[in-house]
Amino acid sequence: MPDAPGLELIRGEIEQDHPGAILDTGFDHGAASLSIDPEHVLAVLTWLRDAPGQGYRFLSSLHAADYLPAEPRFAVHYELLNRDRVERLRVKALLADPGEDALPELDSCVELFPTAEFQEREVFDFFGIVFKGHPDLTRILLPEDYVGWPQRRDFPVGGEPVTFTYNERNYG
């Protein structure tokens, strides 16, 4: 994990080439994170992967989170790992909710990290975040004709209440 000055150095170097790419840096429970503008996600990931002295070549996990009611609402997390120095770095691409009929969009990083293919499909399946340039962006875990994005916070859990005989007889 890069320490606080290291994280600021990373921020400064990225800002040189891509001004406005980094929105914020943070330390949370001993883990470093970079919040970035979704426009620059590929540029930042490429730099972190290829720049000398960085070498975050392994994408451990790609997942999304819904921060409702915060704004911007969604974030796609990239858990990067440098296996030589055993350092983790989280990159968060913050995405605003475009409203009822539109879906938030983000560049796909399958070209950079082939491991993201299934995970981006999963994020699309559950959050409705569209990854531009993904080779096969379809639902992966839910049936193809399913309607809705179940992992969003405003989606109901579903299921049905349990009807016990006792309750039915007395109150039903």
Added chain:
Amino acid sequence: MAELTDDRTTEVMTVNIGPHHPATHGVLRLVVDLEGEVVKDLKPVIGYVHTGIEKSCEDKSYWKVIPFVERMDYVSYFFQMEAYCGAVERLVGLEIPPRAKYLRTIFLELNRIHSHLVWLGTTALDLGAISMLWYCFRERDRILDLFEMATGQRMHTRYFQVGGVIEDIPLGFEAKLRSFVDEMPVRVGQYQALLDRNEIFLSRTKGTGIVSRERLLELGVTGPLLRAAGEPWDLRKAFDYLAYPEMDFKIPVGTVGDNYDRYRVRVAEMLESTKIVGQALDALPDGPFIADDRKYVLPPRSELSTSMESLIHHFKLVTEGYRVAPGELYYAIESPRGELGCFVLADGSSKPARVHFRDPSFVNLQAFRDMSTGTYIADMICSLGMLDPILGGVDR
């Protein structure tokens, strides 16, 4: 692979395997393009056991989530518990006592042996070595007896708690465990005697399903699959968690990365895990088995009838649960299949806002296409067994 002559008309046939198929280890569906018997392309179709566990977790208080996450990867349930409990402990800043660390290490490694035994039995069954199933499940039942003795359940034990483990090990457990640790290397030797010089097994596994180390890393593959390709990457050594820094064990690695190496690596891991269990048992410290923080940990049962304060804590913990300050955390451990990561997002309430699992089976399954393209369909079945996907973990 046989060269196909030009005068023979070859046409690509698409075959659907699964979701109900005895060789797919669960409800995996494979759409395979075949040219004769040679696999040209394949696409795994998953989601047939998608259970919505991550969504259900958002509806439960923190301590009620533990039984849900156990049921994801149903062969390595202790690992899911450790990933989740470890993540919550780090979120709330709770240190677990040394005895709990050692007990967790013991159960995790027993679970790793158990998982590899299930894998070995079913995969050898796919390759025609039916007797392996009986031998592997004999030892599996012994491990389950140990689980049952300590926790009361064979599977899905809910033994790990946020703060430690729920109960101390019972009287007589140590002796039983020690006899198991003494016996296991002999048993592993018996498996090897059955398989290592079995000509059918060797010719079906050697040289099949090879994927280069670089490609595996690109695909995010971890665990025994990566180690079989010669990359000594193991989170138990790389990161420091539980009692692993104090343990003396080796990381088995392969050379070629074919299915035979994958078999050898897992069998060697069983022996290493047995060693870890033995060491942890020898060094098992005395003391409390769960942290003494009443904000997060249930008070002992005996205090409830004497202490009003304990009763209030108990009531509060059981009804509402504890609140966790806003924050997010990704915590990864080495499961029998690779890097098992748990991402917990807390929003300040008593329920997690998101629990996500980075399941190794899910990510490793992407390598299956590379492993099988260009091989015979029989080798594809072998590669699928050696990949060891648990569909409950893939679909969650």
Added chain:
Amino acid sequence: MRSRQLTARDMLRGDLEGEELERYVEQKVVLTNFEKMLNWARSNSCFPLTFGLACCAIEAPISVVTARYDLARFGAEAMRASPRQADMIILSGRVSIKMAPVVRRLYDQMLEPKWAVSMGACSSSGGMFSNYAVVQGADKFMPIDLHIPGCPPRPEAVLYGFTKLQRKIQGNPDQGWRQRYNAAGTEEWARGGPRSEPSAESAEAYLAARELIGA
């Protein structure tokens, strides 16, 4: 043993007479009707489908056939990979909305008489997973003959449940209740209509086949 063989030989030769013959018949012959015998034989040679869904799959199709539990004692160890050859389907695990049509199709493809066992809390009632992805009980879409409680049930519980199923089979129960699921008969016949009558095409094909063989 030897003396029993000798008596049997005498009986076959016709040497046994009178009281001796009567005693022999009393000892050796059980009178029953054909139906009972058939159901007894069916209950003791129930072929399960090799089919697993989730957690319970490790316990039921795999663990119960291994040496410690040994389902072979009850005559059900012959796992069949094809539903056409199986008598019994064990739903071992949660049934998701994506899997439910597949499970129903497998059940429909099995030949009569067939039995469905729902193993564990999930396939019986949805269990702890009361959410958008899991069917809340498999008996919402197919007839279930037996529910085994547990999460997951121990192999002993599965064995006990199976002996219960055997007793049910021996009782030759009326299967008419499955009409409400439109689930009597195999798939080809069930497709025709709500009461499992053959579809027009299959009836036509049947008549044509009878004509062909001159029946």
